Amino acid sequence: MSKIAIIAPAKDLYSETFIKAQKDKLDGDVFFYFGGKLPKHFEYKGEVTSINSTVFDRISNKISASNFSLQEKKIISSLKQNQVELVLAQYGPTATRVAKLCDYLKIPLIAHFHGYDASMKSVIASNDFYKTVFQVSHYVIAVSNDMKQNLIAMGCPEHKVIYNPCAPDKSFYNIDPLFTKQQFLAVGRFTDKKAPYYSILAFKSVVAQYPKTTLLLAGSGPLLETCKNLVNAFSLENNIRFLGVISPEEFKILLTESLAFVQHSITAENGDQEGTPVSVLEASIAGLPVVSTRHAGIKDVIIHNETGLLCEEHDIQTMTTHMIELIENKSFARELGRSGKQRIHQNFSMEKHISVLNNSIDKAIRF
Numbered sequence: 114m115s116k117i118a119i120i121a122p123a124k125d126l127y128s129e130t131f132i133k134a135q136k137d138k139l140d141g142d143v144f145f146y147f148g149g150k151l152p153k154h155f156e157y158k159g160e161v162t163s164i165n166s167t168v169f170d171r172i173s174n175k176i177s178a179s180n181f182s183l184q185e186k187k188i189i190s191s192l193k194q195n196q197v198e199l200v201l202a203q204y205g206p207t208a209t210r211v212a213k214l215c216d217y218l219k220i221p222l223i224a225h226f227h228g229y230d231a232s233m234k235s236v237i238a239s240n241d242f243y244k245t246v247f248q249v250s251h252y253v254i255a256v257s258n259d260m261k262q263n264l265i266a267m268g269c270p271e272h273k274v275i276y277n278p279c280a281p282d283k284s285f286y287n288i289d290p291l292f293t294k295q296q297f298l299a300v301g302r303f304t305d306k307k308a309p310y311y312s313i314l315a316f317k318s319v320v321a322q323y324p325k326t327t328l329l330l331a332g333s334g335p336l337l338e339t340c341k342n343l344v345n346a347f348s349l350e351n352n353i354r355f356l357g358v359i360s361p362e363e364f365k366i367l368l369t370e371s372l373a374f375v376q377h378s379i380t381a382e383n384g385d386q387e388g389t390p391v392s393v394l395e396a397s398i399a400g401l402p403v404v405s406t407r408h409a410g411i412k413d414v415i416i417h418n419e420t421g422l423l424c425e426e427h428d429i430q431t432m433t434t435h436m437i438e439l440i441e442n443k444s445f446a447r448e449l450g451r452s453g454k455q456r457i458h459q460n461f462s463m464e465k466h467i468s469v470l471n472n473s474i475d476k477a478i479r480f
Contacts, residue, residue: 115141115478116196120152120211121203130391131279131466132203138467139474144195150210151184155191180217189214198478199223201470205230209240212249221251221477223470227279228388228409229306231260231267235383242267251477254470256388257410275473278410280463281394282361288368288399290450292443296327297404297436298371300364300392303334305381310336312377313343313353315432320352323440328375329367331356364392368399372446373439378408379426389414397421398457402449404435414461420453 117139121132124147136143146152181189192200192214199221202208208224215222224246230236237243247253247269255261256278265271297316301307309330316328330340330353337355344353359367368374374396378387389410397403397414403421405411406428415421422438424431439446 115474116144116198117141117474118144118146118192118195118197118200119203120146120200120207122150122207123147124154124156130282131463134280134282134463134467135201135470138463139201140471141474144197146188146191150206152188153184181214185214189218192218192220199474201225201474203227205243205246206236206240208246208250209243212245216249221480222246222249223252223254223473223477224250225254226260226264226388227256228260229385231255231263231388232380232384232386232409237267237384244268247273251480252473254473257413259386259409260388275469277466277469277473278389278413278461279391279394280461280466281391281398281457283398283463285365285368285395285399286454286458288365290369290371290400290447292370292372292447294327294370294372295323295325295440296329296371297373297375298329298331298367298396298401299375300331300359300367300396301376301390302332303336303340304385305336305383306378306385306387307334308377308379309340310343311379311427311429311432312375313340313347313349315377315429315436316353316375317347317349318430318433319436319440320349322437324352326352326440328353329356329371330354331359331364331367333358364395365399368396368401371401372443373402373404373421373436375404375432375436376406376411377426377429377432378406378411380408387411394457394461397450397453398461400450400454402439402446402453404432404439406432414457415453416456418449420449420456422449 145156148154200215201223203225253273254277261274261276303309380386387409403415406426407423417423422435
C-alpha cells in the first residue's frame with residue numbers, strides 16, 4: 114500500500130470537501146499535514162515539531178543547516194519517519210514551500226492548483242512564477258481547462274498538466290427540487306471574483322417586473338457590507354435576504370425549494386479567477402439550473418441552454434433576461450435542472466476525480 118502525504122494550508126473547510134474526500138478515498142495510507150503554506154500540524158499526531166526527538170536528531174544531522182529551516186527539517190524528518198512515497202500539495206504556494214523538500218528526499222510531488230493560486234498576479238509573482246514547482250513536480254493538477262492553459266503559458270511542461278476538476282459530494286444527487294418558490298439562490302464568498310453585486314444589480318431589474326421574487330445570498334467576505342448597502346440603496350430589503358454562512362444541510366433545503374442558482378463570476382482586477390466552483394457543481398447535480406457567466410471552470414461544467422444559462426462577464430442585462438426566462442418558463446427550468454443533474458453525475462463525479470488522482474499517484478510512484 115502506497116504511503117501518501119497530503120499537505121494543505123487549512124483543515125476541513127466546507128469549501129474544501131474535496132480534500133476530505135481525497136483523505137478518505139485515495140488508494141494508500143494517507144498522512145495529512147496542515148496549517149499554513151509550510152504545515153505546522155500532523156493530523157492525529159499533533160504538532161509536526163513533536164516528532165520523536167531521537168529520530169529527528171539522527172535525520173537532522175544529515176541535513177545541511179544552510180539549506181533548510183528548523184521547520185523544514187521537522188517536516189523532512191516526519192516524511193522520512195513515515196516512509197512517505199509521494200506528496201500531494203494542495204494549492205500552488207504550498208507546493209512552492211514543499212518542492213525543495215521533495216526534491217531533497219527524491220520523492221515525487223503532485224501540485225494541485227485550485228483557482229486564485231493559478232491566476233492572482235501577486236501570488237504567482239511571489240512564488241517566482243512556480244518555476245521550482247514546475248521543475249520538481251511529477252504532475253500538476255488543473256481544475257479547469259482555462260487553468261490548464263494558464264499553467265502551460267506560465268511555463269509548466271504540457272505533459273505534466275492533468276485536467277481534473279473538483280467534484281460535488283454525491284449526497285447532493287439525492288435532492289429532488291420542487292421549484293415551489295419564485296426564489297433565486299447564491300452561495301459563496303463575497304469576493305471580487307464572485308462579484309455578488311452584479312447578481313444584485315441583475316436581480317434589481319427582475320424585481321421591477323416581478324416584485325414578489327426573492328434572492329437569497331449566503332456566505333461572508335469582504336464585500337458583504339458593500340452588498341448590504343447596495344440592497345438598502347435600491348430599497349430591495351423585502352426581496353433580498355442575507356443568510357450568513359450556512360451549513361451543507363441548510364444549503365440542500367434551499368436548493369430543494371429554489372428556482373435557480375445564480376453566480377456572476379468575473380476575473381478580478383488582480384487576476385483572481387475561479388477554479389471550478391464547488392457550489393455550482395452541487396447546485397447542478399442537485400437538479401437546479403445555474404445562471405452564471407462564461408468564466409473559468411464554470412463553462413466547463415455548465416452548458417448554455419442545456420444545463421443552465423450563461424452570459425459574458427459584466428453583462429448584467431443578459432443575466433436579468435436569463436432569470437426572467439426561468440420565472441416565465443418553469444418547465445424550461447426543470448428541463449435544465451434535469452439535464453444538469455445527469456451531466457454532473459456522469460462527468461464530474463467524486464469517483465472520477467479520485468480515479469484520476471489515484472492513476473496519477475500510481476504512475477508517479479512507479480516512474
